[in-house]
Amino acid sequence: MEMDIKKVEKKWQKYWEDEKLAEFKPKNVDKKYYCLEMFSYPSAAKLHLGHWYNYGPTDSFVRFKKMKGYEVFQPMGFDAFGLPAENYAIKTGVHPKDSTEQNIENMEQTLKEMGAFFDWSAEIKTCYEDYYKWTQWIFLKLYEKGLAYRKEAPVNWCPSCKTVLANEQVVNGECERCHSTVVKKDLTQWFFKITDYAEELLTGLNDLDWPEKTKLMQKNWIGKSTGGEIEFTCESGDKFKVFTTRADTLFGVSYVVLAPEHPLVKKLTSKKQKKAVEEYILQTSKTTEIDRLSTAREKTGVYIGHNAINPINGKSVPIYAADYVLYSYGTGAVMGVPSHDERDFVFAKKHDIPIIRVVKGVNCDDTLPFTDDGIVMNSPGFDGLTSEEARKAIISKLVKTGQGEHKTNYRLRDWLVSRQRYWGAPIPVVYCDKCGCVPVPEEDLPVKLPYDVEFKPDGESPLKKHQGFMETTCPICGGKAHRDPDTLDTFVCSSWYYLRYPDAKNPKEAFNSKIINKMLPVDKYVGGAEHACMHLLYARFFTKALRDMGYLDFDEPFKSLVHQGIILGPDGLRMSKSRGNIINPDPYVQQYGSDTLRLYLMFGFSYIEGGPWNDEGIKAITKFLDRIERLAIKINGYTGKKSNQVTKEDKELLYALNYAIKCVDNDMENFSFNTAVARLMELLNALTKYDALENKNVTLLKNCFKQYIQLLAPCAPHFAEEIWEMLGGKPSIFTTDFPVCDQKALVKDEVEVAVQINSKIKAKLMIPNGASQDEIKELVYQDEKLKEELKDKEIKKFIIIPNRLVNIII
């Protein structure tokens, strides 16, 4: 390459910055296009290939939108709280604030070297007071609204480190550091009541331009099921409810199960069974939820030595404690119907529990368990009803006696936001002996995270050990009080950051509603599919909650969503330190330049699929840009020679140009970057071919080539600016309009049509554009080769697909 790519990159990055080309101009808000990439965690490894893949091509999309006349807003920031920085501190003693700030600085620099149109004037760092102050403010608003509450919930506890562990730190049921067996321990923790919005979060999915699979994942995650709650009364007089979607099988109940954590288990267990039950509970505390729900795993459980009464028939059935029932789902209790549920069937066989059939199949299927709907039997008063009728009828009967109700249940659970860690936003409440749990008044925010803390894990979290932080006074009575030693889940910080960006420096409010209502929702959100169920759901919940408090007038934060794929290691496996297959983008940027790496990422992979890294293809991109540069230099040297005559070749070139404009426009819009680049390569081939002609029209060629550089510009921004300037264009090329397709140039005089006989290709014919069916038939019959094939044959059917093919059935 002739040009010094490093110099060119610096030159244009400086120009863009000086001209503030990436800054959003509020006066043009009517033409706004808010494109957001998920912000990143400031890791020590600087930018990895995944960042490049997320941000590079999406920046090209943004530049494309800018050239299409939109006022684009593409902000960037850092999700800066989190576990890794704290782990790093424990290991090395470097304070999370220091390491995080250093990492952010490094990443900012490399992000700038990428040359993306990020509006740095709106940058956000979630670990800074001016941000987490408002995270705390939102917590208070949710609390006021009754959407934040406290309850007991289990945490992973390592008995030897005396510390709470993240799921990630539990490996095969053991502590990753000391390999002790991890147990569950109950703590009082904060929850957000996302379940209040379960129904709206579900129905709202219908109107979103999101990948179908993501919507389906959220739908399943929310997990709506309709059924009823039925109340069982224990012999002791205690009552508990079970949730079921199969009330039609209520007469088939031969036992009931409580989750081992259910309070009634402790209360009702008989003396004789006490030892067995306690052992079982201990065992359960070591099992993960995924294992507990596995249908392949052996169904374990113990009889607690107490019975309950089935409200529909007064029958006494045994109560079991079993870990395949989760205390956190439904009522934490289920009824056991071995005849019509596979898990119950296995359980009953093992514990010698009677199996009573109450539904028969329409087609007389008599193997048990029978899990389909059918006709109800052995159910006095309901026999002969279909399952669906019986479900309603049975619950309705129980409603009358006050022993049941129709109920919709969701698998979605409330969001646990307490983290027993240091590096997060402190929870803005204090606990007073007199006044109880008291929210910190708004004017006292932020509750600052102290710097001087001790990280070494010794049974207490760093904040709990910090007297200066913990000891405070009650805002109500002024008496002694203490703070919450926990911090907020980092997902809380990332659930509202898209609202902060458009008004990022506002010192008076989290965001200005007037501005936000104009700038939101986000027009295009781009990020990994791994966030389908959590971040994307939490953000939707926050938006709806803030709307209901009157701060926002829109219902959904992200109108349109795209997931980029994952770039795997060269071995086809996910990149990870332990595998040693991490590809560092820096050397490629150094050697080939940022445009080349970006372009390769756009061309070499299907954007939403990703795939294994392979650097063979990157040289092809260098070659491609080289060819463009050489042609540019050559064409630039031509002196104008105008010809008014339009040749066949001229027409072909114009066709190629306009076809490319149409395709690239469409492909960029749809994040189909690999095909967009393919069309650019095709057009370069067409330009090169035309250039080789003796009687070329230089003016036409120059004009087409200028448009070519405009088409290329979003995908290779520095390179295109440089060539554009060389061709005499006024910078910046990104202030020019994206070329518009001339439909007239796309009309061809004749089209090639494939001719099939009995669905096998026999010939290809040139057919004049717009020929009638009869004219096409005539042309087919005139063709020598086809004449031979069709001789003496009876034509049964003559199928014509305009401009594509003809199929003759004989």
Place this chain on the structure above:
RNA sequence: GCGGAUAUGGCGGAAUUGGCAGACGCGCUAGACUUAGGAUCUAGUGGGCGACCGUGGGGGUUCAAGUCCCUUUAUCCGCACCA
């Protein structure tokens, strides 16, 4: 286990949504130019000598299937304290 997805040449990947499978590129082969060069250009490149056969396997619908239906296999991703 539950939930979600994917499978097309030697490789990365296309295919206007039921209409010419393999666009574009890598790699490979041959040639040109050359200071016998990991540069550039030009041509060829799914398989088979062939009629034909080809989109993970088997079956089906259709004039026509990579695309729709049934079935099966393999691989990958998420599962609520990683972000």
